Amino acid sequence: MTDTTMDSVNTLFRPGTSDKEIEAAALKAIAARKRTVLFWQVAILVAILGIWEIGARTGFIDPFFYASPSAIGQRLYEWATEGTTEGSLWFNLGVTMEEALIGFFAGSIAGIVVGVGLGQNKLLSDILSVYIKAINSIPRVVLAPIFIMIMGLGLASKVALAFIMVFFVVFANAFQGVREADRDMIANARILGASDWKVTREVIIPSAMSWIFASLHVSFSFAIIGAIVGEFVGARYGIGQLISIAKGTFDAAGMFAAIVLVMIVTLVAEYLMTLVENRLAKWRPQQSLDTH
Amino acid sequence: MSDRQSGPPPAIELINITRRFVSPTGKSLTAIRDFNMTVERGEFVAVVGPTGCGKSTTLNLVTGLAKPSAGEVRLMGGPVNGIDPRVGFAFQKDALFPWKNVIENVMAGPLFRGRSKAEAEKMAKDWLARVGLSKFLHHYPHQLSGGMRKRVSLAQTFINEPEILLMDEPFSALDVQTRTVMHEELLKLWAERQASVVFVTHDLEEAVALADKVYVLTAGPATVKSVYTIDLPRPRVVSEIRYEQGFIDYCKTIWEDLRQEVETSYRRAGEAA
Numbered sequence A: 001m002t003d004t005t006m007d008s009v010n011t012l013f014r015p016g017t018s019d020k021e022i023e024a025a026a027l028k029a030i031a032a033r034k035r036t037v038l039f040w041q042v043a044i045l046v047a048i049l050g051i052w053e054i055g056a057r058t059g060f061i062d063p064f065f066y067a068s069p070s071a072i073g074q075r076l077y078e079w080a081t082e083g084t085t086e087g088s089l090w091f092n093l094g095v096t097m098e099e100a101l102i103g104f105f106a107g108s109i110a111g112i113v114v115g116v117g118l119g120q121n122k123l124l125s126d127i128l129s130v131y132i133k134a135i136n137s138i139p140r141v142v143l144a145p146i147f148i149m150i151m152g153l154g155l156a157s158k159v160a161l162a163f164i165m166v167f168f169v170v171f172a173n174a175f176q177g178v179r180e181a182d183r184d185m186i187a188n189a190r191i192l193g194a195s196d197w198k199v200t201r202e203v204i205i206p207s208a209m210s211w212i213f214a215s216l217h218v219s220f221s222f223a224i225i226g227a228i229v230g231e232f233v234g235a236r237y238g239i240g241q242l243i244s245i246a247k248g249t250f251d252a253a254g255m256f257a258a259i260v261l262v263m264i265v266t267l268v269a270e271y272l273m274t275l276v277e278n279r280l281a282k283w284r285p286q287q288s289l290d291t292h
Numbered sequence B: 001m002s003d004r005q006s007g008p009p010p011a012i013e014l015i016n017i018t019r020r021f022v023s024p025t026g027k028s029l030t031a032i033r034d035f036n037m038t039v040e041r042g043e044f045v046a047v048v049g050p051t052g053c054g055k056s057t058t059l060n061l062v063t064g065l066a067k068p069s070a071g072e073v074r075l076m077g078g079p080v081n082g083i084d085p086r087v088g089f090a091f092q093k094d095a096l097f098p099w100k101n102v103i104e105n106v107m108a109g110p111l112f113r114g115r116s117k118a119e120a121e122k123m124a125k126d127w128l129a130r131v132g133l134s135k136f137l138h139h140y141p142h143q144l145s146g147g148m149r150k151r152v153s154l155a156q157t158f159i160n161e162p163e164i165l166l167m168d169e170p171f172s173a174l175d176v177q178t179r180t181v182m183h184e185e186l187l188k189l190w191a192e193r194q195a196s197v198v199f200v201t202h203d204l205e206e207a208v209a210l211a212d213k214v215y216v217l218t219a220g221p222a223t224v225k226s227v228y229t230i231d232l233p234r235p236r237v238v239s240e241i242r243y244e245q246g247f248i249d250y251c252k253t254i255w256e257d258l259r260q261e262v263e264t265s266y267r268r269a270g271e272a273a
Helices: A019-058 A069-082 A089-120 A122-136 A140-151 A155-180 A183-192 A196-233 A239-248 A252-280 B055-063 B102-112 B117-130 B146-158 B176-193 B204-210 B245-272
Strands: B012-022 B028-039 B044-048 B070-075 B087-090 B164-168 B196-201 B213-217 B224-229
Touching (some): A069 A252, A089 A196, A089 A252, A140 A155, A196 A252, B028 B196, B044 B055, B044 B204, B055 B070, B055 B196, B102 B146, B117 B146, B146 B176, B176 B204, B204 B245, B213 B245, B224 B245
Antiparallel strands (some): B213 B224
16 A cells, blocks of 8 residues: 555654544644644735735736736626627637537547557558658647638637647647556456457556546646637637637727636546546546645 | 377467567567477476476467467367366466456356356365365455465466467476475366376476476477476475485486576677666
8 A cells, every 4th residue: 555655643642642632633733734734825816816906906017918807807897798799709609619620529529530540550651650740740729720711610610720739739648658568467358368459448548547537637637728819710619710800909808708718618628538537447546645 | 180190189289380470670589490299288398498498388379379480280180269168277477357356257168168157166166175265265366375375376376277278388386395286286186187288387396396307498499308207206296305316416417408598698698688
């Protein structure tokens, strides 16, 4: 049981203190630490927003360019209750989310399938590696105008951009994950009687899973970037379009409000993904408990 | 070959085996040369030799994971075509699946071989009871000690009821006490099943304590230097056998033989460095 390191008790206890009391003290210390962390997290947020707000009101920060927390909150409230110039806020948010989610799922599934496939086929991956490197070296956002020219202002062009942003990250990790799969473990499965497909499904994919998940965390925000950049370049609706309009009317509060929205969406997605990952990866050693 | 005797053909025959590896730069390395070995049915054979001499390669040839560059491998009198279902393999490292819990790991073999889930579960419970892990069915490998993981591995291998059991330094990562306990368990399981065993190790005492025959290999490229028949009575108690005179004599004799090869191996490693 080397995975869980016990924290050495650094407080001196009187002789004869029971284990129960020591454990109770340790639990108390952990709770206190959690409170401290939370307190400072909130305090820093309040301080930043406070300085920003006061700076904007006193003119120390130019609210024309930098808006102010209250103006951003006001704008979010207006958007939520009265809608934006481009229709309801929820509709616009929905458009962006739809593009990002379709791109994200399609891109990750394609990335996993191609990564796992190529990872097991040395010859094919040697042949294709030069093309993969070449395509991968293209900064993805430059593809936005091309996709919009080909697929129009609607959903398809944004999905394509989100897809291409997600695909390469997930592909590269799935590929590497397959390559890192333990050879003995694969040999073991084969000798125990597994067919090629069973080896892939029961050994190679699970062992690549932690690599794949690491890439999924980043790639959701990549999908959002793809959708929003696509909307900048040409769209009728969506958060990117809102930012673009706000820029056109010198509406700093509008731009920041859109950023806050995207931030919240990405954080929620990240949280959900961690939940899913923890469920799937319950076999992994727990992080060691360290209360220092 | 086998028509010389009237009984069934031996479990494993390696006949004039040579195995070469070719590196991507085109250099060829011979791991085993002119290798001959015969393992009778129900026989426990240990293979000792200097580190890196190609001991593990011999096992891979028997599993069918690797093919000989020259020579012939025969199992139960027949040729080896791919992975043979009668073969079980115990790895040096942990080869358990970390994302499966204990019972799922042990069930893997029967499930891979097309048994029903209920059947596999029943067999797995039975085998885990035999290795004393009934209370840990739903633990994951990382939650177990090294000795317990090894027991799970043994159950995972034995559940397929292999007629030929190959073991590649299976206990080398364990501490001395645990290793002795595992030796006892292995001998117990082997006595019940009467499988033919090839046990590769670098630990001479382990080899003498467990085996009927000890093969001493030369420093790479490996070939058989000598074969010793260990005529110690069974059942053996591994924890006590090491104090018996017969055991000590065997160890001394074989060590004299092995030492030259170990020295050669070290000298070469020194020259290469």
